[in-house]
Structure formats: structure tokens, C-alpha cells
Amino acid sequence: MLVCAASLTLGACQSNQSKKELIKPVFTADDMDLSVKPGENFYQYANGGWMKQHPLPDDKSRFGSFDLLAEQSKEKVKTIVEKAAAEKGAEGSLSQKIGDFYGAGMNTEVINQAGYTPIQPLLDKVNNIQTKADITPFISELTRLQLTPLFYFYASADQKNSEMTIAGIYQSGLGMPDRDYYLSDDETSVKLREAYVVYLTKLFTMTGNTEDDAAALAQTVMAFETQLAEASNTRLENRNPHATYNKVDVDGLSQMAPQFPWKAYLKGIDMENAGDINVNQPTFIKEVALMYEVESLDTWKAFLSSVVIRKTASYLSDDFVNANFAFYGEALSGQKAMEPRWKRILESTSSALGEAVGQLFVAEYFPPAAKERMDNLVENLRIAFGQRIDQLEWMSDETKTAAHEKLAAIRVKIGYPNKWRDYTELKIDAASYLDNVLASNRFEFAYEMGKIGKAVDKDEWRMTPQTVNAYYSPVGNEVVFPAAILQPPFFYLDGDDAVNYGAIGVVIGHEMTHGFDDQGRLYGKDGNLQTWWTDEDSERFNSRTQILVDQFNQIEVLPGKYADGELSLGENIADLGGLAISYQAYQNAIKEKGNIADIDGFTDEQRFFLGYSRVWAQNIRDKEILRRTKTDVHSLGINRVNGPLPNLQEFYDAFNLDKAAALFISPEYRATIW
Template identity: 65%
Template sequence: MLVVSIGVSSCATGGKEQNTGTKPVFSAEDMDLSVDPGTNFFEYANGGWRKQHPLPDDKSRYGSFDLLAEENKEKVKLIIENAAAQNAEDGTVSQKIGDFYASGMDMDAINKAGIKPIQPLLSKINSIEKQDDIVKVISFLQQQGINPLFYYHATADQKNSKMNIAGVYQSGLGMPDRDYYLEKTDDAKKLRDAYQNYLTTLYTLSGHAETEAAKKAELVFDFETSLAKASNSRLENRDPHKTYNKVDINGVEEMVKPFPFASFIKGMGYSVPAEINVSQPEFLAEVGKLYKKEKLSTWKTFLTSVVLRNTAAYLTQDFVNANFAFYGQAMSGQKEQEPRWKKVVNTTNGALGEAVGQLFVAEYFPPAAKKRMDKLVENLRIAFGQRISQLEWMSDETKQAAQEKLDAIRVKIGYPNKWRDYSDLKVVKTSYVENILASNRFELDFDLAKIGKPVDQDEWFMTPQTVNAYYNPLANEIVFPAAILQPPFFYLDGDDAVNYGAIGVVIGHEMTHGFDDQGRLFAKDGNMEEWWTAEDSEKFNARTKVLVDQFNQFEVLPGVFANGELSLGENIADLGGLLISYQAYLNSLNGKENTEKIDGFTDKQRFYLAYSRVWAQNIRDAEIARLTKVDVHSLGSNRVNGPLPNVQEWYDAFGLDAKSPLFITPEERASIW
């Protein structure tokens, strides 16, 4: 599903100091006034905050976005603990929430159980005696939410977006990206060694001698490397044309032969659909080759590793420690694990998200916030329309189509109109892994039941308690969960300049996703089709290349540069969000000048400071390296120092000129929306 989000990072409290008695939004202690704003605006706006919020040992990154997420986690914990304290009747939502959490917190029982909870899965793998058994076992694991080779899921048809079809997407890798298997750098080699050590540990903990475990780990790594070589890169997966390959079951089986894909689907207990979109045909071809040539023993070893690494975080403390040593320490540079309760809150929240969300909204989401957001969204829509009409580079024909798409954007704020029914999910207090697998089966049934049916336009893909927002091009909709409508994004009693600079830019960001390098390929009804003139498309691509080139120049670590192509969609959305929201703020003044200073800053300065404060963060070098490789969002500092030098109004607000190191000459600036 092509959902694009605002990203992760956040901060302070605020509004007008005289209303709340709290610390000013932009007090000098949160900034670093010794830094020239034209040299490093990120540090100027956030230097004090960064000093006051050093990286906790259990975090690889800690920003104002993360701080809000942590505060939210405390609220969710209270909701879950209150549910657990009720000793509710079996089958009720409170019982399920409470028992799921309790099962994850009972480490004595988890340690005592050892690998017994996953023994039925391992026994199923060990029962493989012939090639056909491989498919049966993969189907069985898929039912448990464990995807050894690919994700099989429901997805809106990109060219008929009101209907759901089946989709197949590459999987099978234990490391976060194919490039970790293929790159020749020293850092990549170290991570490959760490990954093989992790696999060795998993096999050892499951009862194998260390020498045998090491051999199995090497075998698995070679198998996964074959999958990696056939996998699309993240950049290739950003191309909706490349990943749209709709065929019938015969077409899929031709791609993946001799792997019997129809048998795989039937083995999960589902009928074969009429249409299936294969996102990566080359990957399926490699699966077919491996199915034909690899020994049964290799398949059994690989499938066992998939089960172990998919369940390690929910097993004994030794498994949890091994999981953290690779994914937390080696990959991201974390020094310590999060407290157990945070992990279990996350898992409970994931399994019963809308049930928890319904309680969250009742407790923490004021109706006034939704009302004010409704007005802000429409103000941003008007401003975006104004900017489209004023574009000098776009033809009238494409402008009209763009205006129609903008007018058609659906808006969801706060929480769903209808809530998920969790009646069929059974939760017990005695087994954490059993609850995880039961939740996986429940989610798979919910998802695959959509295939062949109309898309439910009321469905949400984030829970209300999620600190984020997203745009869905197949529905042409923007979605703002309740949890993001808090400082530093949204100030219910804050002044307009701050709100337009923070949540206003978020709104503009998500709207702009409908017109970024991916979103622009989808029409107002969500269908992938060409609605631009060829000349306008060429002009758009030339303008976005300016942004690609700018971000490619950011050296994030010695010798490591940002990926301007991978992050292009998000960078377009950041720049567009800034320009659209600033226009909306000016509109709100009705031609009058706001001369009031608050916290010592003019309204124009507060707008850009509010935006910058959202991305305040500290981050470890290992996490910088990982995110640069796998994340479509730019790093926090680049989300500030990247787009702002393209905005003349920012220069004007802070009295900056060509002498400033961040200065970009007008003719070299990115100008898109």
C-alpha cells in the first residue's frame, strides 16, 4: 500500500506564555543564539533543546517527535493498566487488552516456557520430507503472520482503486535492506558478521551445538543473499509503475515456476483470487529457482531461522537479548534496551490498536482540537489552490486537473467513524507468543477477507494514538490521528503563526504528497493514470532534480551522503508544506500586518521556528547510517537546513543575505509547488 507519512522526530510546550504560565515556546534556553541562523538554522532553533535532552541509552534517536511519542506511551500504559485492573469478563475488550499486556510482562512464565511456545512451528518444519511439504509449511507459517519469502496481502488496485485485489511483495531478509547483503564496505561487512553471529546465537539457544549453529547460520546467510540479489532496491520500489504487474494465477505461476503458488494460497485456507499484483517479478523468479535447486535440508534450516528471528523478541530473556544485540546495538547503536513495559505496550497496542485507540480518544482527545483542525485543513486547501493557480511553469490544462484533485482530497481527523471488532481475537493470560500468533492470524484474516471486495473508505491505516500522519494516494486522502494534535505540532491555545508553522506545515506536507514524484502519478479518484501534459511532466522532473541534487550534497557522516532520490517525495512534501502553510497564514491575516512579538520573536520568525522545533533531535551515528540507507525521510537536521534555503520569506524573516553559508541564489533554488 502506497501510504506516505510525515515521518518520526518532535518537541516543546507552548502558545502564548501569558495564557498558560508555562515556559515560552521559543525561550533562549531551547535555542542556541550563539549560532548564526544563516549558518545552521537547525542548531540555532534547537541547540538548547538538544543539550537539555541528551540521548537516553535505550534510544538510537531522541527528538521532539520521539518525546511526544514517549509521553503518549505513558498515556497508553495507563489505559492498558486500567483495563488489566478490571478483571473483566472473558471476551471483553478490557479482558483482551489486560491479559495481552499481562502475558508479555510475566517474564518468569516466559523464561520457564523456553521455546515450547514455538515448538509446533519448528516441528512442522522438521516434518518436511518432500518438496511439496515446503509449500505446505510456508502456507502454515504465513497463517501465523510469519512471511518466509513474500507478503501475500490485500491491496487497492492501482488502476481501479475502489476495488481490492491480492498483492505479492518481496520478503525473506533478516537484515533491513538488500544492500546490507551486497555492499562491499567495511561497515556492511561488520553488520553481515554481526547478523551471522545473531543467527548462530538463535540456533544455539534453540538447542544446537555452537559449531553446528554456525554452519546453519552461514547456510541461511547464503540463502538470503540469493534473495537479496533478486530484490528490488528501495528506490526501485518507489516507482509505482515498476511495482504494478497485475496478472491472474497462471501469470503468477509462470513467474515463480515451479513453485506452486495456487497451492500456497489454498494451503492458507483461501480461494485463489482472479487478479494478483506482483510487485517484484524478478524476486518471484528467484524464489522459483531456489525452490527447484535447494536441498530440503537447506529449506528446513532457512525456515527455522525465519521462525526464530520472527519470535525472538517475545521469547526468553536470552532470545530478547540476542535480538537487541543485533537490531538495537549493531544496527542502530543503542546502548541499552527499553524497559520491558514499553516493549509490551507497543505489542499490545499493535495487536489491539483500535480498541486501545477508542479508550485513548475518550480520555485524551478534546473535540475542540478536531474543530480547529477542520478549519486549518480547509485554509491550507485554499492556499494550495492559490499557489497552483499562480504557477508560471504549469499549463492551464494540468492546473485545472491539479485543482480538481486538490478539491477531491478526503480528510480524516482524530479517529475512525467506526471501530474494529475484536470479537474473534482470543487472548489468554498464560502465553505471550500464543497471543502474538493469535493476533497475527486475526490480522491476516481481516486483511485477506478484503480481496475481491470494494475498498472500505472509512478504514484507517494508523491508530488514533499514533504520533504521525499520512497521505494515501489510492484513496486521495490525508489522515491526522488524534495523538499528533499536541505540542509541538498543535497548540490548542497557541497563536496562529506557531500552529501554521507546525501542524499547518504537516497538513501542507500531506497534501503535497498528492503532488510529489509518486503522488502526482495518481488522479483525483486514486487511480494511477496520466493526467499531466508531457511538457508539464518534463518541467516537473527538471524542478525536482534540483531538490535531488541539493540533498545529495549533505554529508551525514564522513564519506556518507544523503540519498536525494530516495528521500525526494518527502523533501518535496516538506518544501511544499512550508510554502502552502505560509500562504495560508498570510491569508489568515486578511491583509493586516501582525506586529506582535511573542517570546521575543516576530510572527514570521515564530512560523519558521515552530517548523524547525518539530525536527529537534539527537541521533547516534549508527542510526544515521541506517536511516540514510532505509528511510525515505531525510534526517531531522536536513529537514530544516534543506528546504528553508529555498524559501525567500525565511531569509526575509531573519534578515539573511548572500553572505550566509546556507544561502542559495534564487536561480538555483528548488521551486515546485
């Protein structure tokens, strides 16, 4: 199929890579807003035309060039999934599982006829709870189904022994996305609490309760979740890896929170011999245990029923799906309409059978040449990062040596895993969408539990190839770039070097910098949480990052609402570092090439910054701005451009900006870290 790229170009369309119809980056007045001076608002200058051409669809709370690429990826995955469905593959084959999962989700007639009967067995189990002792096995069952009633029980590398996998417990249990929605007195939070109670009331009504009973149950659940919220860590507190490292054994867990029957719970998830367990938020777990002891049976039954309904609503009949959207889509994010059903089911299919779909995606859409060019780019960025370390005036030679060792040790994964997941034991059929979702959840939970107590698999990926994203893992000391992000506007296989370094080059530098941001720097080259900086270097680093915190805290995202410079610090460090490192890598790459020609009237230095800025072009609703400012560690698109760029002298030089520019920051007040 043919998918037109409208993100950074007026050039050719992106077809199947084998046809070699390659997009070239283009900058014209149509994409930009030349009525705005680059020094006044570079984001608007670079992206104003694109934003006008791409108004917010009703089914999106945010839509940008990043999201457009994700939409293009969905179209490709849709082709793969629909082909698998049409093949009607042999029982147990990947095509059969992919096709039947997707087909069951698209069978709205069967789903609507079923109503809430697919979750009736779970609700019956709640109703049949007679004693406190009956609660524990049901919580275990919901854990195995990954419906997460109170806390996540998961597998991860031990942060102080990164070669081994241990169990972890992490706070959960809230129906709203952040504790502050339960506790803050601002108008937005108050209205969302009211909307959430309406939503819970509707869920209880649709599952057979009277209006009055449903309203009472909703209030009970709201009070229960508010207690959980009061005991929950803030997002800032959860960014402290030392505070969230509290390793105990099963007996230690029972001593930490003695009212909760941990051994019975662990037996219910087949993890009696869990070994070491990291409790990320001890205060929260202690409160859960206390609530287990003091809350009434009826309160627990109301809460557990709400978890079952709320966590499955998007997989049930249309009335549940619509109620779910009314709160999470409209009230929370400001969406005006739901995405088409095929996109929602496609996402679920791609999540449940991620690497099965990924194998087909890579075979169809990821050419070896892209991987080869990315390999070269990554190594160029690594060299440039090393040069930046050597140039640092604020870091001691001792810490520089350790930083070089960590940089050299970063593992790089590009495109897709070296080995694919085995889905043999996952049983999927065409009969029930929800049953398939829960079967996938059980399969995934068992897979994760099977890692505990074993050596970490260094080849494993935590993202699928069809995901438009990238990540750095501090305990793995690795950077990962899935195939789907290696497309315009991030990566041009046969495109301008300046734009490639400004876009995917900065992404590479961004992820590498995460190994040296306010959190990543706390992990050594082997991924272990350890001290490898001198105290003096740490103090100098913190004083420099505080400049970035202060800069972002002054950004007004909406009237009277400001960005959170502390919450977004790690990502802002990575953006600033990625820009500096990739710009140096680009200068290294062109050193022997002489003068670089202008394109579209822009110098190569200008195209570097334009290419970076176009990645973050977006339109976004006010409600989504508020939600992301409260919950997202990433800055808004406009602030990922106008925030870091004024800290770079190279940006001023590229566009001949002086102190009269609105974005100008005096050199002594600029953040210079990496």
C-alpha cells in the same frame, strides 16, 4: 496523570484535556543556541538548547521532539492499558483482551520458564519436512501467522481501479533491513553481515543445536538470504509505481514463476480464488520459484527454522530478547540499552488491539475542539494550495485544472475512525504472550484476506489514533491525522497561530503535497494510476525536482557519507511544498488582523520557521544516521530544516539574511516546485 511537555515550551504541563491546562509555545535562549547565527545553521540556532537539555537516552538510537511526543503518548496508553488490566473485565470484553495481552507480556517469570518451548511446535513441523511438497503448506502457515518467510501476501486497493481490493505479493525474506547490507562492500555492511551471522548462530544454539551445527546453519541461511537480496528490488526501484504494478490471475502467477506451487500455497491460506494479484517484484518472485526447485531440502529447513526463531525472538525468554537486541538494537542502530519492558509490551499490545486501545485513548485525551480546529486548518491549507497552483508559471492551464480537481477531491480524516474495528473473534488469554501475538497475527491476516475481491472501505484507517504520525494514501487520495499527533510541538489547541501553521500546518501541507510529489502525481483524483499531466509539464516538474535531488546529494551526513537525494525525494518535495503552502495559508489567515505582536522577541514570521524547526529537533547516533540514510525515505532532522528552508525567500526575509549567510542559495539555484 500529569505529563510534562518539554518539547517546545517552558509553559504549563499538559494534563487531562478536560482540565484545560493548555501548553503555549515559548521560545527562549534555553531552548535555542543563540551563539549560532540563523543563517549559518538554522537547525542548531533553533534547537541547540533543546538538544542539550535532551541528551540521547541509552535505550534510544534517536531522540527528538517527535519522539518525546511519542513517549508522552505511550504514558497515556500505559494508563489506559493498566486500567484495563486492573478491571479484570468479563471474558471477551475489550478490557479483558487488552489487560490479558499486556499482562501476559509482562509476566517474565512464565516467559523465562518457557524458554523457546512456545515455538517448539513450529520447529517440529520444520524438522518433519520430508519432501519439497511439505515445504509449501508450512510456508502458507507462516504466512497466516504473519511471520512472512519469503514474501508478503496482502490486500490493497487496485492501483488502476482504486474502488476494488485485490491481493498483492511483495518481496521479503531478509533478516537485515535492506538488500544492500548483503551486497555492499563498505566497512559498515561487512561488519553487519558478520554480526548477523553471529546472531543467527546464537539463535540456532539456543534452540538446541551444537555450536558447530549452529554456525553451519547460520552460514547456510546467510547464503540463502544473499540470493534473495540479489533478486530484490532496490528501494529506489520500489518507488516506481508503474514498475511495481504487474497484475495477473492465479494462472498468470503460475506462468510467471512456474517452479513454485502457487495453487497449493494459496489453498493453504484459504485464497484459492484470489482473483487478481499484483506482483510488485516479478524478478524476485521468479528467483524464489527457482530456489524452490534447486535448493536442497536441508537448506530450506535451515532457512525456515531461522525465520521462525528470528521472527519470534523478541516475544520469547530474556536470552532470545537480549540476542535480538544485540543485533537489531546495538549493532544496527547503536542503542546502548533496551527500552523498559513495559514500553515494548505496550507497543505490542497497542499494535495487536490497535483500535480497541484507540477508542479508550480518544475518549480520554482527544477533545472535540481539537478536531474542529484541525478541520479549519485543513481547509485553510487546501485553499492556500489552490492558490499556489494558480501561481505556478511552469504548469499549463490544462494540468492546473486537473490539479485543482485532485486537490478538491482529497479526503481528510482527523483524530479517529468513524467506525471502530470489531475484535469479537480475537481470543486473548493470560497464559502465553507469544500465543497471543500469533493469535493477533492470524486474526489480522484473516481480516485482510476478507477484503480481497470487495469494494474498498473508504472509512478504514491504516493508523491507530494513538500513533504519533500522519500519512497520505495515493490510491485513497486521502490525508490522515491521528489524534496523538495533535499535541505540542505539532499542535497547540490554544496556541500561537504562527507556530501552529509552522508546525501542524506544514504537516498538513506536507501530506497534501504527497499527492503531487514524484510518486503521488502519478495518481489521479480517484486514486487511480494514470497520466493526467501533459508531457511538457512532467518534464518541467522533473527538472525542478532534480534540483532538490542535487541539493540533498551534496549533504554530508557523516565524514565521507552523503544523503540520498533520490531515495528521499518524495519526502523532501513534501517538506518544501508543505512549508510554502502553510506559509501562504498563514498569510491568508492574518490578512485582516493587522500587525501581529512579537512574542519572546520574535516576529510571527520568525516564529513560523522556529515552530517548524522545533518539530525536527533531535539527537541521533552515528549508526542510526547510517541506517536511516540507507533505508529511510525521510531526511534526517537537521536536513529537514537546513535542506528546504534556504529555498524559500520568505525564510531569508524573516531573519534578514543575505548572500553572506552560509545557508544562502542564489535564487537561480533554488528549488521551487509547489
